[in-house]
Amino acid sequence: xxxxxxxxxxxxxxxxxxxxxxxxxxxxxxxxxxxxxxxxxxxxxxxxxxxxxxxxxxxxxxxxxxxxxxxxxxxxxxxxxxxxxxxxxxxxxxxxxxxxxxxxxxxxx
Amino acid sequence: xxxxxxxxxxxxxxxxxxxxxxxxxxxxxxxxxxxxxxxxxxxxxxxxxxxxxxxxxxxxxxxxxxxxxxxxxxxxxxxxxxxxxxxxxxxxxxxxxxxxxxxxxxxxxxxxxxx
Numbered sequence: 001x002x003x004x005x006x007x008x009x010x011x012x013x014x015x016x017x018x019x020x021x022x023x024x025x026x027x028x029x030x031x032x033x034x035x036x037x038x039x040x041x042x043x044x045x046x047x048x049x050x051x052x053x054x055x056x057x058x059x060x061x062x063x064x065x066x067x068x069x070x071x072x073x074x075x076x077x078x079x080x081x082x083x084x085x086x087x088x089x090x091x092x093x094x095x096x097x098x099x100x101x102x103x104x105x106x107x108x109x
Numbered sequence: 110x111x112x113x114x115x116x117x118x119x120x121x122x123x124x125x126x127x128x129x130x131x132x133x134x135x136x137x138x139x140x141x142x143x144x145x146x147x148x149x150x151x152x153x154x155x156x157x158x159x160x161x162x163x164x165x166x167x168x169x170x171x172x173x174x175x176x177x178x179x180x181x182x183x184x185x186x187x188x189x190x191x192x193x194x195x196x197x198x199x200x201x202x203x204x205x206x207x208x209x210x211x212x213x214x215x216x217x218x219x220x221x222x223x224x
Contacts, residue, residue, distance in 0.1 A: 004151065033212070040217075041217055042113070042199065042216055042217045043199070043215045045214070048212065087152070089152075095211065097213070098151075099152040101149055101151045
């Protein structure tokens with residue numbers, strides 16, 4: 001079956017750095033997405049990786065290793081507003097998005 | 110209005126009621142999706158429409174009935190639901206189905222409670 005694994009919850013301190021991991025097993029691979037979802041709000045797009053390596057976008061970076069079925073989202077200079085759930089999703093061979101259950105990130109002052 | 114809108118934002122219904130959820134996208138996209146989001150579970154894809162034709166139905170119970178009258182509007186008709194159907198129902202749209210970099214844009218969701 002298809003599976004996306006990511007930690008359920010993580011806690012970090014304001015101003016610090018946090019890495020949220022995602023491992024996947026899917027039938028085919030056509031890219032990996034990270035979305036951010038604040039409580040009670042819509043998921044919003046953060047990043048897309050289809051080739052191995054690191055994609056940097058401001059304070060957020062996303063890394064992909066297709067051979068290891070592994071990605072991470074790196075958040076730097078954490079701010080209180082970064083408290084949210086972070087969803088990892090993989091597009092499979094049928095171009096269907098397979099979603100992880102999300103990682104709830106709690107930022108403490 | 111911009112982006113993807115959903116109404117109502119909150120809905121409480123009994124198991125014998127009939128209600129409808131509405132989604133509208135103002136992005137000029139050709140594909141629309143219904144997802145179910147339950148606490149601590151992955152998003153579950155329910156239905157996909159591309160150019161107003163249904164292309165995906167992931168074995169959703171018949172008590173959920175989608176309707177896509179045009180590329181901008183999507184409905185989810187609900188009848189005789191069960192308490193376990195209580196969840197956040199998210200609508201999304203994308204430029205097309207299939208193909209790489211098919212970013213989906215989400216609405217804020219309808220929080221449904223079935224009593």
